[in-house]
Amino acid sequence: MTKYRAAKYKRGLVVGKFCPLHRGHELLIQQALDGCEEVLVVSYTKPEFPGYEPHRREAWLQAQCPAARIVVLDDARLAALCAQAGVAPRVLPHNDDDGELHRHFMGWLCWAVLKLPVDAVFSSEDYGPGFAAVLARHYASAPVAHVSVDPARTQVPVSGTRVRHDPQAHSAWLSPAVRDTLVRRICILGGESSGKTTLAGALAQQLGTEWVAEYGRELWEAQDGVLAYDDLLKIGREQLLREALATARVQRWLVCDTSPLTTWFYCNEMFGRCEAELAQLADHRYDLVLLCAPDFPFIQDGTRRDDSFRLRQDAWYRAELARRSIAFVVLEGPLEQRVADAVRVMEGA
Template sequence: MRRYGHGLVPGSFHPPHAGHHHLVRTARDRCERLTVLVHGSTTDTLPLEDRVAWMREIHPDVLVVGGEEYAGPERVDAVFTSEPHADDLGRRLGAETVHVDRVHPFSDTAVREDPAAFWDFLEPPVRSALTRRVVVLGAESTGTTTMAHALADHYRRRGGVWARTRCVPEYASAFGALEPTPRSSDFPVIAQRQAELEEEAARDGSPVLFCDTDAFAATIWHERYTGTTSPATGEIAAHGRQHLWLLTDHRGVASEYAEGTVPPYGEQLRPWMTARFLTQLARTGRRTAVLTGPHEERLAAAVAAVDALLAEGPHLTDTPSERR
């Protein structure tokens, strides 16, 4: 089998999947050096810089660059492709076109139309980007943890790829910062670690992820305990990648405070916290569903809201280069 000095693998990788990775690895095995050219434009659903970063993580032994045309200083000896009629680029570069047989019988369009159906053919950074992230939040003793776990259990029962549905625990409980009075400086630490745990779970779970609180919720808890805002915590929340917030109403839920764990005015603060969550969720444009009534009604409403989110999908579209 012929070997080449410098090979090129062009493509949009929108999103990258197992078929693309087979192509890249095949080309890498046959070249001394390999460049992967990721096509992109401002109208792409998945940003070019993200796709370049994903390909660099998945293929650390090749050079990955972004752009519409190859502009490198080194001559290209071979262009590798799985497209049956993609010989033009090779001719323009004065390179040989090497056709690599597809090992996965699905199209890029099929992956975009239903990523969940091809979830096992996506690598961790891509799964993380496409996972629909749902946050359960609310005032003290309003059933947030119970609801987050109930939702994860509900979707696991679907089986298949959904059996890997994860629930991210509340890091503050393990941190111990909320017992009894946290310091202002604790909140950015809690928010950052919560975000890290969420990212780890999104890379390893199903197409939906449930989070028992998030960095945004930490901004409200900071207000609740200190009476002031936390710019550092707010900055972490601003970079969140969540899609839906489920707010557990305090009404109809009895408080269950352990003695000495909260100030005596904690019960009076529950209505304030619910109202504050609602105000800030609306102000920041976060998609929200309020859960009221007994647990069964709350769970049914939550599942309906999550199903609606999942039905919309990630809205991936063909890239301009693929429509040509």
């Protein structure tokens, strides 16, 4: 029988950028959870780092540390909290501001805004004792302890700065839930004979990554050109499963030749209806959607319909993506131009 051990502290505090959240951060937060009745985790950075926006950091922390109270800030979120607490708003301190300013900011935030005074602060940094002393002065009550967790980085030998500069090289220190969201998925759409599969392979080669082929085409060929109604849901599921498996193998980008949105189109086109689950799969979102324009002669390979159908597909994609408020980039011209234009868009993303 396990003997119950009371938590040593009432409320612990962990503060960080978490850009990105790595296993060292998770160790720190777990140590706080093990030693406290309640843990407050605060994340902020000014300026923000591209790819590590507040909503993404919040999702990581909530997924990996569900028992903690998560507060992820930018200036707008801070202003909303100040209004809710009835205190005069401030802006976040800059990353380059003096450490003492950051410590007093956190004391004000916990005491005046969040109304969550702490009696312990957990960190792996040498500024921890000074941080705890500043917090104690804000509360003017019981002292605030500093709990040092793996300061020599022996359990998790990595730093947030190193991971941020090259998350792929340090991906072993990222939980799958974090790592997978750092892989940007590119979806290529287009009507029949619009060059999307050729573009998918060429773009993946240019990026030094993998591409996920169109499973619907593979199944159609395996079944001698015959697809049943139930096959369409199977295609949608398998397409996303293959994307998920490929995401675990790549680093920065994953190129996807088609999406369940295409499967949803064909299901309605062929059978006049579709399963509710397939309609849900069609809502799957990507970081970038590229639409191949039908701007070269239609090539009949024995499996396609005709040019009028290709044009109708193109018009449908444009209308449907707009209806769903999904931004997309139209690629035109020869393959080399399409690859160059796609890379240019990605570099600006």
